[in-house]
Amino acid sequence: MEATNTKAKEQIEKEFKELKLSLPKAAWFENSAMVLYKSFWCPQYFLKGAITFQNYFEAQDGDIILASLPRTGTTWLKSLLYTIINRDNFSSQFSQHPFHTKNPHDLVLYLEGLDLSTIIVGNQPLPRLFATHLPYLSLSDSIKTSQCRIVYVCRNPLDTFVSLWHFYLQFERNKDIHPNMELMEEYIGKYCKGESPFGPYEDHLLGYWEESNRNPQKVLFLEYEGLKKEPKAHLKSLADFVGCPFSEEEEKQNVIDEIIKLCSLKSLKEMEVNKNGNFSPMVENKTFFRKGEVGDWTTHFTPSMAKQFHQMLRKLNKAGFSFTYYRMNL
Template sequence: MFQRHFHARDTDLIIASHPKTGTTWLKSLLFAIVNRFKHPKNESPLLKHHPHELVYRLEQGVYGEAFEYPRPQHLNELPSPRLFNTHIAYISLPESILSSGCRVLYISRNPLDTVVSLYYFILDAMKKILHEEDFIKTSLKDFFEDFYNGRNTNGPFFEHVIGYWKASLEYPDKLLFLKYEDLKKDPVSHVKKLAEFVGEPFSPQEESEGVIQDIIQLCSIKNLKELEVNKSGVFSKHYDKKSYFRKGEVGDGAHQLTPNMVERMNNLMQEKLEGTGLSFECISQS
């Protein structure tokens, strides 16, 4: 339904990602950047609303019916710029997104951290979907094997990432490709890049007044997970709001997988990304 009926505006800003690669964090950063002139920092809607309540998920929050994600009442009445997100692969995006002037921000993440984060997120949801007597815990080993072999709801991980990577090279004014690890390592320069890409660059005065640092602090995973609005409550009966904030650490995934899993994933990553110009650091358990 999303592919058939969504009509993008030239002013739309769309976050694309594979699940559990930093979507919630990027949503908060984008919202804070775009709306920084509307709200004083101590009155930001992010202090009272979960990021997923402020940036709508297109295939479920707007058009889907399977889960009760936050959704707008009247899509066409939302003021510009409208902020959305999707987990759909680049080749499956609606034509209106590809042909319009709207801009896409894609966030990627090392697959070792992605698979572990996704495992715990889905495990938490399945406990709520199934009755206790019907719930059988999937092992991390089995989940890893499915992920490794491309058996994911949103399609194979590497094909998802590479599709957006190649599009960012072909259409750099249309699609900004980000790495979670780079954003963690140097948030200031990447937040500035985000603001420039969406047409809301920081002025010299804002920079001198510490506006960038204020946004980074507000949207930090540590801060967001401690806000009362994100510590309790659910999205429908399946997703706890707090489940969107686990650790957010770089390299944690490798420490929860066996050495063999880590080696296999690093080898697969090198194989899949060879010749693309894209790379992720091969994380070890040392």
């Protein structure tokens, strides 16, 4: 096993170095390099992990994969899924829940963030829960061919951009950037052309949406706005999909409401670990918890900024996709 791991690591390192030199490059802010890898913009610090995941991850039939673009409700869905799947391990009031000491991102790991030994050993208890920002076409073949299930969450692109904009501005290495309307408009242009982390946005969304139409037992497609509007109904559907349905007794005991309360932005934001903890040397835990509002883009964009999203939205409409829970009056 050790010899196999060593050989695999050498192969990954070789492929990583070759790709890093040969692939088209762009930057999302000055200090965040991206490479165009398999038709999506992969942050360079995730490239080696993406290569490792695609070549060596073996999905199990009981696995659950949360897929999303950054800033579309990933943290919220990680907390909901983790709590739904593991709820028998906690008291009814969730007073001993791991969220009191760990950020949801420490409990539900990104597949493209795992090292080789973790991927090969895969010794998590079943059902295993992972997350990814990779597009559907770039997933490991084993995910597509196994009976594992995928939960995908999307968010309207204007609010997604605003959340992504603020998220990166809070990175330690971007502290010297002084944002203004001109800079924001420039980055809206990049985003709408598809030049953003794990973008293009519309290709990412459509990849999972089309697969959910072909195989609804495999992919559950959710809208962030729908979760906000009807959290209880969506939580029940989510629990059914991942094979952990709520019992009548749990419903009578308001377990669903307790999970919604525990995993709310307000609740997670107030936990001490998310006020003062660090996810990495460059990202504080509090960075993951901003507003979570629907329609926040209206307080940031001028009409000309909003119009830049027209082509993206037309592409979605042409493919037959429209947001069920959100109407953008552009």
